[in-house]
Amino acid sequence: MLPSHDIGPAVTFDGVTKRYGGGVIAVDGVTVAIAGGSFVALVGSSGSGKSTLLKMINRLIEPSEGVVRIGAEAVSAATPYALRRRIGYVFQNIGLFPHMTVAENIAIGLRLAGEKARQPRVTELLDLVDLPQAFAARMPDALSGGQRQRVGVARALATAPGLLLLDEPFGALDPVTRDQLGTAIRALHDQLGLTTIMVTHDMAEALILADRVLVMDCGQIVADATPKALLAGEGGAVADALVAVPREQARRMRELAG
Amino acid sequence: MSGSPFLEAMTRVPDLLAAHLLLAASALILGLIISLPLAIWSARRPGVARVALGFASLVQTIPSLALLALFYPLLLFLSGLVGGGIPALGFLPSLLALTLYALLPILRNGVTGLTGLDPAVIEAADGVGMTAWQKLRLVEAPLVAPVLMAGIRTAAVWTIGAATLSTTVGQPSLGDMIFAGLQTQNWALVLAGCLSAAALALAVDALLGVIEHGIAARKRMRAFVAAGVLLVGVLVALAPALPRSDETITVGAKGFGEQYILARLIGHRLERAGYHVQYREGLGSVVVFGALKSGAIDVYVDYSGTIWTNEMQRSDIPARPAMVAAIGAWTQKTSGVRLLGALGFENAYAFAMRGADAKAKGIGSLDDLVSAAPRLKLGSDLEFLERPEWAAIKRAYPLNFAAANAYNPTFMYRALESGQADVISAFSSDGRIAAQHLTVLTDPRGAIPGYDAILMVAPGRAKDAKLIAALQPLVGRIPVDAMRAANYRVDRDDEKDSPEAAARWLEKKVGL
Numbered sequence: 001m002l003p004s005h006d007i008g009p010a011v012t013f014d015g016v017t018k019r020y021g022g023g024v025i026a027v028d029g030v031t032v033a034i035a036g037g038s039f040v041a042l043v044g045s046s047g048s049g050k051s052t053l054l055k056m057i058n059r060l061i062e063p064s065e066g067v068v069r070i071g072a073e074a075v076s077a078a079t080p081y082a083l084r085r086r087i088g089y090v091f092q093n094i095g096l097f098p099h100m101t102v103a104e105n106i107a108i109g110l111r112l113a114g115e116k117a118r119q120p121r122v123t124e125l126l127d128l129v130d131l132p133q134a135f136a137a138r139m140p141d142a143l144s145g146g147q148r149q150r151v152g153v154a155r156a157l158a159t160a161p162g163l164l165l166l167d168e169p170f171g172a173l174d175p176v177t178r179d180q181l182g183t184a185i186r187a188l189h190d191q192l193g194l195t196t197i198m199v200t201h202d203m204a205e206a207l208i209l210a211d212r213v214l215v216m217d218c219g220q221i222v223a224d225a226t227p228k229a230l231l232a233g234e235g236g237a238v239a240d241a242l243v244a245v246p247r248e249q250a251r252r253m254r255e256l257a258g
Numbered sequence: 259m260s261g262s263p264f265l266e267a268m269t270r271v272p273d274l275l276a277a278h279l280l281l282a283a284s285a286l287i288l289g290l291i292i293s294l295p296l297a298i299w300s301a302r303r304p305g306v307a308r309v310a311l312g313f314a315s316l317v318q319t320i321p322s323l324a325l326l327a328l329f330y331p332l333l334l335f336l337s338g339l340v341g342g343g344i345p346a347l348g349f350l351p352s353l354l355a356l357t358l359y360a361l362l363p364i365l366r367n368g369v370t371g372l373t374g375l376d377p378a379v380i381e382a383a384d385g386v387g388m389t390a391w392q393k394l395r396l397v398e399a400p401l402v403a404p405v406l407m408a409g410i411r412t413a414a415v416w417t418i419g420a421a422t423l424s425t426t427v428g429q430p431s432l433g434d435m436i437f438a439g440l441q442t443q444n445w446a447l448v449l450a451g452c453l454s455a456a457a458l459a460l461a462v463d464a465l466l467g468v469i470e471h472g473i474a475a476r477k478r479m480r481a482f483v484a485a486g487v488l489l490v491g492v493l494v495a496l497a498p499a500l501p502r503s504d505e506t507i508t509v510g511a512k513g514f515g516e517q518y519i520l521a522r523l524i525g526h527r528l529e530r531a532g533y534h535v536q537y538r539e540g541l542g543s544v545v546v547f548g549a550l551k552s553g554a555i556d557v558y559v560d561y562s563g564t565i566w567t568n569e570m571q572r573s574d575i576p577a578r579p580a581m582v583a584a585i586g587a588w589t590q591k592t593s594g595v596r597l598l599g600a601l602g603f604e605n606a607y608a609f610a611m612r613g614a615d616a617k618a619k620g621i622g623s624l625d626d627l628v629s630a631a632p633r634l635k636l637g638s639d640l641e642f643l644e645r646p647e648w649a650a651i652k653r654a655y656p657l658n659f660a661a662a663n664a665y666n667p668t669f670m671y672r673a674l675e676s677g678q679a680d681v682i683s684a685f686s687s688d689g690r691i692a693a694q695h696l697t698v699l700t701d702p703r704g705a706i707p708g709y710d711a712i713l714m715v716a717p718g719r720a721k722d723a724k725l726i727a728a729l730q731p732l733v734g735r736i737p738v739d740a741m742r743a744a745n746y747r748v749d750r751d752d753e754k755d756s757p758e759a760a761a762r763w764l765e766k767k768v769g770l
Binding site for chain 2: 108
């Protein structure tokens with residue numbers, strides 16, 4: 001059994017801005033509240049500031065202005081490493097430690113926390129992400145891309161965090177694996193009562209997996225709606241343009257099918 | 259001596275090998291202590307990397323022999339600043355020079371390894387909440403280890419090779435055998451020294467290689483065993499270095515045959531008096547007096563003119579006995595070094611020509627040489643052209659040679675014999691003067707100072723009555739023809755004697 005907690009924490013951004021040298025503004029005064037237990041997708045084109053916004057939650061990037069809170073506590077209150085140990089983080093390039101076995105990779109958070117009995121938890125997590133137990137002793141380079149990202153997800157969930165951050169988690173995977181893993185993560189979200197925030201440039205993925213979609217453009221949130229509302233054209237111009245792509249694809253495929 | 263000369267030479271290996279290994283290991287460890295933090299710092303700050311790698315590369319461009327020699331004046335200067343106490347010769351300058359040499363490969367591989375790490379892995383390490391130290395220990399160090407170990411292996415091989423040069427600043431190493439062998443043309447000694455140094459380098463490289471592969475293949479046991487073998491080797495080498503009794507006397511020698519013979523002659527007398535004797539041979543003539551002053555060596559033979567011109571900076575030329583007396587008073591006053599007395603022979607600079615050639619050209623003195631010089635080639639030893647004596651000679655005799663080339667002493671005589679040189683800066687006690695039928699040119703203007711062989715004792719031993727009593731009989735005992743004959747036994751091409759055997763022959767000859 002996984003250690004259960006009721007529901008993931010809320011995340012709020014309060015006037016958050018990230019400015020870089022040379023006048024580049026990646027995130028421009030974002031204020032938004034994400035309810036505990038929700039699955040939120042951050043969608044936008046490259047350079048829209050969605051990844052920067054996500055990384056300010058676990059302080060891989062520090063905001064220039066504004067406050068990010070998890071629950072009631074500002075993220076700047078804790079040291080970065082203590083903060084990150086309470087947050088699951090999965091990103092496109094996975095970053096498995098190549099000198100450690102799958103089991104050691106999954107258990108790294110427990111090791112950092114000083115947990116001695118790590119084996120039972122590794123067994124649980126392999127089951128959770130649908131990987132055979134025999135994989136525990138393998139090295140990462142013996143795994144396929146999809147299997148590696150499953151290990152990445154298991155590693156992120158090992159310390160039973162309430163908050164899961166996903167930065168283009170399926171970006172490097174083939175469509176079939178993408179779909180399977182997306183479904184698996186949504187199931188884990190529901191099963192574990194997580195708060196999940198996923199950055200993606202793929203509107204279809206966002207619409208299918210998330211409860212709520214935030215569309216970003218030029219560092220600002222330009223649409224904030226449920227998938228259903230976005231499909232109904234209630235998200236404004238930028239959102240409509242993004243939604244138009246999968247909708248048009250779906251229409252053409254229906255035509256082909258006759 | 260019976261048996262093969264190579265096996266005889268090999269008997270000197272264990273002590274020198276131990277000293278060599280200790281020196282190289284110390285330099286490598288100090289190099290690691292400096293370059294590992296520097297590599298980490300450099301990997302985080304490109305500016306630091308530029309400066310650190312630039313400096314380490316610059317050091318590599320300095321010839322290792324020069325780097326060692328440069329530390330002598332530097333340490334002397336530093337010692338003067340802090341009021342003395344920093345040894346400028348021996349272990350310290352060798353350690354520092356070799357450490358600088360070890361920096362580059364470790365630093366470069368460390369920085370390359372760290373900056374070449376997959377950024378995704380670093381992001382993951384941050385993402386799971388590692389502290390900077392945990393990231394270094396759990397992720398960066400293990401991933402960089404194979405690249406870093408390759409750098410450490412390179413550094414180890416370089417350090418072991420360059421350590422042979424520490425002989426020149428008075429630190430015992432396998433270089434002692436190589437330098438002594440080169441000077442006396444004892445090829446067995448050279449070979450034994452070279453092979454031992456090469457074997458040491460290969461063995462250390464192989465063991466480090468096992469550690470490297472052990473790390474890469476996650477076979478910890480293998481790495482630990484190899485590291486253990488290295489550690490045991492260093493500990494074994496450390497054993498003879500620890501107990502050095504007060505009764506051990508270190509005899510110094512410069513880098514040519516006569517000096518090796520005299521060192522043995524002194525050593526034999528001290529052994530008979532009950533002392534344990536060790537030798538520091540092949541010291542540069544600039545460093546040897548400094549080594550005596552500091553007590554790094556206890557006793558050696560120098561030449562009056564050398565001290566007079568180099569140490570005392572005098573350019574007047576008094577009579578030989580007056581010069582020796584003045585030197586004795588000066589060393590006593592300025593450094594406490596005791597001049598025990600002159601041995602009885604002189605080893606002066608003497609211009610020599612092939613006998614038949616000198617007769618044909620009608621040259622018998624330096625005066626005669628002045629007009630012939632523009633058509634003649636001068637061969638000198640490695641330091642002569644830079645010495646004040648040469649400047650003094652040129653003031654007295656305006657000599658302008660067609661060419662002037664420096665050789666090591668052995669090759670200088672060869673050059674004269676083969677016609678590559680027409681005049682050489684020979685030494686008056688050299689056995690080859692008679693053997694090669696050379697004509698020594700006279701010095702009618704008295705421009706060349708006297709070079710009486712003088713026995714010098716370190717300040718700390720100056721009042722040691724037992725030591726003085728053992729050495730006193732050498733004073734005034736060695737005539738120049740006996741020394742020449744002994745020198746020739748070592749320098750000749752056929753039936754060469756070792757300095758050891760020549761010293762025994764000389765003892766018998768003069769009744770010591």
